[in-house]
Amino acid sequence: MGSKVYFEKVASQWDTMRKGFFSEAVREKACDMAAVKEGQLAADIGAGTGFVTEGLLQRGLKVIAVDQSPEMLEKMRQKFKDFDVVDYRLGEAENLPIDNDSVDYAMANMYLHHVEDPLAAIKEMVRILKPGGKLVITDLDEHNHEFLRVEQQDRWLGFKREDVEQWFLTAGLKNVVVDCAGGNCCSASSCGCDSASISIFAAYGEK
Numbered sequence: 001m002g003s004k005v006y007f008e009k010v011a012s013q014w015d016t017m018r019k020g021f022f023s024e025a026v027r028e029k030a031c032d033m034a035a036v037k038e039g040q041l042a043a044d045i046g047a048g049t050g051f052v053t054e055g056l057l058q059r060g061l062k063v064i065a066v067d068q069s070p071e072m073l074e075k076m077r078q079k080f081k082d083f084d085v086v087d088y089r090l091g092e093a094e095n096l097p098i099d100n101d102s103v104d105y106a107m108a109n110m111y112l113h114h115v116e117d118p119l120a121a122i123k124e125m126v127r128i129l130k131p132g133g134k135l136v137i138t139d140l141d142e143h144n145h146e147f148l149r150v151e152q153q154d155r156w157l158g159f160k161r162e163d164v165e166q167w168f169l170t171a172g173l174k175n176v177v178v179d180c181a182g183g184n185c186c187s188a189s190s191c192g193c194d195s196a197s198i199s200i201f202a203a204y205g206e207k
Contacts, residue, residue: 025182026200027055030107030136033177033204036061040104043128045096046111050076056107057083064098066091093121098128105134112139112164113156119167126171129207135173137164138181141199164203173205 030052036042038060044052047065049072056063062085067073073088080086091097093115106125115121125135140158161178168176181202 023183024055026109026138026202027052029181029202030109030138031055031059033179033202034105034107034134034136036105041102042105042107043096043098043103043125045106045108045125046093046114047076048072050079052107052109053080053086057085061085061105063087064089064103066096066098068092093117094124096124096128100127101130101133103128103133104130105136107136107138109138110140112137113154113158116155118156118159118164119170122167123171126173126207131207133207135168135203135205135207137203138200139164139203141201143198145198158198159201161201161203164201168203168205171205173207176203176205178203 036056036059039062041062041064042056043064043066044050044056045066047053047067048069050065053063053065053076057080064087065073065076066089067076068091070090073090076086077088089097093111094117106129108121108125112118112121122135122137125137129135142158142160144157146157165176165178168178179202181200184197184199
C-alpha cells in the first residue's frame with residue numbers, strides 16, 4: 001500500500017485520527033513563523049482534510065489546497081463549503097499544479113516524510129513562491145519507529161534538523177530557521193506493542 005492508497009482509505013476518519021497525532025499548536029507555530037497577513041495567498045501542500053488550511057482561513061488568507069488524494073480534497077470541500085477563497089487542486093510533490101512565483105506562502109505539515117525526494121519537493125515549493133515569499137514545513141524529527149513506515153506508509157522516519165536546514169539553503173532560501181514546533185506527534189501501533197511520541201520541528205525560509 002502506498003501513501004496515496006493509505007490516505008484514500010483513511011480520509012473519512014482522518015480528522016479524528018489527526019487530533020490524536022498532534023495539536024493545533026503546530027499550525028499556529030507555522031502561521032506565526034511566516035507572519036501571515038490577511039488577504040494574501042497561501043499554498044497548503046499535502047493539505048489532507050484541511051488542518052493547515054483551516055488555520056489560514058481563520059487568519060483571513062486565500063488558500064490553494066493541493067493533495068494527491070481526491071477523497072481528502074472532497075472532505076475539505078465539504079468542511080469549507082461556506083468559504084469561497086479555497087482553490088482545491090489534485091497534485092503530486094514533484095509537479096505541483098501551481099504557477100511559478102504565484103503564492104505568498106507555501107506550507108506543508110507532516111508532508112515531507114511521505115515524499116520520495118524531500119529536496120525535490122522543497123525545490124518545487126520554492127518554485128511557486130513569489131520573490132520574498134515564505135516557506136514553512138512542519139514535520140517529524142528523526143526517530144526509529146518502524147511501525148510508522150509499515151502502518152502509515154511513512155517513507156522517511158523523520159529528519160535531522162541540520163539536513164532540513166541544508167535542503168532549504170540548497171533550494172535557494174535565505175534567513176533559514178529550524179526550530180521546535182511545540183508538542184509531539186503521538187501514535188500507537190495497531191498491535192499495541194509499540195508507541196511513538198516524536199518531537200516536531202518547524203523549518204522556515206524566505207525566497
